[in-house]
Amino acid sequence: MLNLDFSFYNWEVISNFVLKGFYFSVMLTLIATIGGVFFGTLLALMRLSGKKWLDAPAAIYVNGMRSIPLVMVILWFFLLVPASFYSLFGSMGTNYRSEISAVITFIAFEAAYFSEIMRAGIQSIPRGQVNAGQAVGMTYNQNMRLVILPQAFRNMLPVLLTQTIILFQDTSLVYAIGAYDLLKGFDTMGKQYGRTVESYLLAAVVYFILCYSLSWMVKRLHKKIAIIR
Amino acid sequence: MGSNWDWQVFLQDPGGKFPTYWQWMLSAWGWTLSVSLLALIVALVLGSLVGIIRTLPDNPWLIRLGNAWVELFRNIPLLVQIFLWYHVIPALVPPMKTVPSFILVVLALGFFTSARIAEQVRSGIQALPKGQRYAGMAVGFTTFQYYRYVILPMAYRIIIPPLTSETMNIFKNSSVAFAVSVSELTMFAMQAQEETSRGIEVYLAVTALYVVSAFAINRLMSFIEKKTRVPGFIVSASGGGGH
Numbered sequence: 001m002l003n004l005d006f007s008f009y010n011w012e013v014i015s016n017f018v019l020k021g022f023y024f025s026v027m028l029t030l031i032a033t034i035g036g037v038f039f040g041t042l043l044a045l046m047r048l049s050g051k052k053w054l055d056a057p058a059a060i061y062v063n064g065m066r067s068i069p070l071v072m073v074i075l076w077f078f079l080l081v082p083a084s085f086y087s088l089f090g091s092m093g094t095n096y097r098s099e100i101s102a103v104i105t106f107i108a109f110e111a112a113y114f115s116e117i118m119r120a121g122i123q124s125i126p127r128g129q130v131n132a133g134q135a136v137g138m139t140y141n142q143n144m145r146l147v148i149l150p151q152a153f154r155n156m157l158p159v160l161l162t163q164t165i166i167l168f169q170d171t172s173l174v175y176a177i178g179a180y181d182l183l184k185g186f187d188t189m190g191k192q193y194g195r196t197v198e199s200y201l202l203a204a205v206v207y208f209i210l211c212y213s214l215s216w217m218v219k220r221l222h223k224k225i226a227i228i229r
Numbered sequence: 230m231g232s233n234w235d236w237q238v239f240l241q242d243p244g245g246k247f248p249t250y251w252q253w254m255l256s257a258w259g260w261t262l263s264v265s266l267l268a269l270i271v272a273l274v275l276g277s278l279v280g281i282i283r284t285l286p287d288n289p290w291l292i293r294l295g296n297a298w299v300e301l302f303r304n305i306p307l308l309v310q311i312f313l314w315y316h317v318i319p320a321l322v323p324p325m326k327t328v329p330s331f332i333l334v335v336l337a338l339g340f341f342t343s344a345r346i347a348e349q350v351r352s353g354i355q356a357l358p359k360g361q362r363y364a365g366m367a368v369g370f371t372t373f374q375y376y377r378y379v380i381l382p383m384a385y386r387i388i389i390p391p392l393t394s395e396t397m398n399i400f401k402n403s404s405v406a407f408a409v410s411v412s413e414l415t416m417f418a419m420q421a422q423e424e425t426s427r428g429i430e431v432y433l434a435v436t437a438l439y440v441v442s443a444f445a446i447n448r449l450m451s452f453i454e455k456k457t458r459v460p461g462f463i464v465s466a467s468g469g470g471g472h
Contacts (some may be wrong), residue, residue, distance in 0.1 A: 067443045069404035079428045169306035197320040200312045204305050211304035
């Protein structure tokens, strides 16, 4: 039989090691999604503005980010974010350097991916909608805010949520700078008790259950939206 | 900061297997390329198989197996999968203990990517008009024959663009191999940064190599796409969206 021993797992061990990491992974995912969608929308609007001086820098940023491995981006930010930035966070800044760096990295990195989703979503809106907005005398801002973006968001919601699930999986890469996320929680626990095999196995099961149920929900939502339209 | 570049760092002696850092870096690039290319082969073979069995007629169990495969490898982060191959599988299957970590990473990356390729192959096959399948049947082809001669040649052409981005993803994802000490580019970047404290120069060079690799793949794939294009077909397939 296999020499697996899960007996050392109890609620206390889990809450000591894993919950803290889980909390950070979830927070990182949420903050990076919100920040990424915000900056991603700005980038997408820059790219669709039709003005070369807005389009070009956004394109360079987005394509640059998308052609570099996330691990390298994580390392870059960890290297480049100056110590003075961390000191803004007081004592948190000294104790949670990797974590703060990870949050900034993921917002910056995901903005590039979200901007591509946004751009596709905005472009999926028929030209007639834009014309209709202009015809009733809306300014560019009003047209975007009241006509285009609400429809675009709805069109891209499933893709957006799928990207968020991928983002949640990608948060495990903060391992590279030693930030304490869900995987690190399992990693530390396994090493502490000399049970790395069981620990990684359990990590895989937990990630699978979380991501599978989330993607199942996205699928259902997709069907629901599709019927309304 | 810009004034004190020190590119000479690449001529220093890291004091190990390689006489200079740039030679170490080139070797690391070689590891990145070989991990990626081998993983790509694994992913293409497995992904095609799994993708195809998910479209076979009258075979609900094979379809379920294919779906389970895709869900399994898509819903666990790559880094966790690499740890599974590196720590868990050798513990459960003793003969795997002698397999070098390079191979384990190739398998991990290959299996991980196979789920995505399976998804693309399936959607490529299902994007074809049903008539193609019937036409194959009508001329008396067996299932194997009409996949081989009718469906797959068309399906693979359709999915070249998503395959291109998946291939580029493999190159980027190979960076995760640092976690099990395969001496590829990211591993090199981390170690050289630590040893020389010349992080910016080291990271710039490594990032440039990643970008060059990705760009080369992109050009190669678009060349293949042009060479294999069936006149008129791709255009009509992509224009047929709408409602």
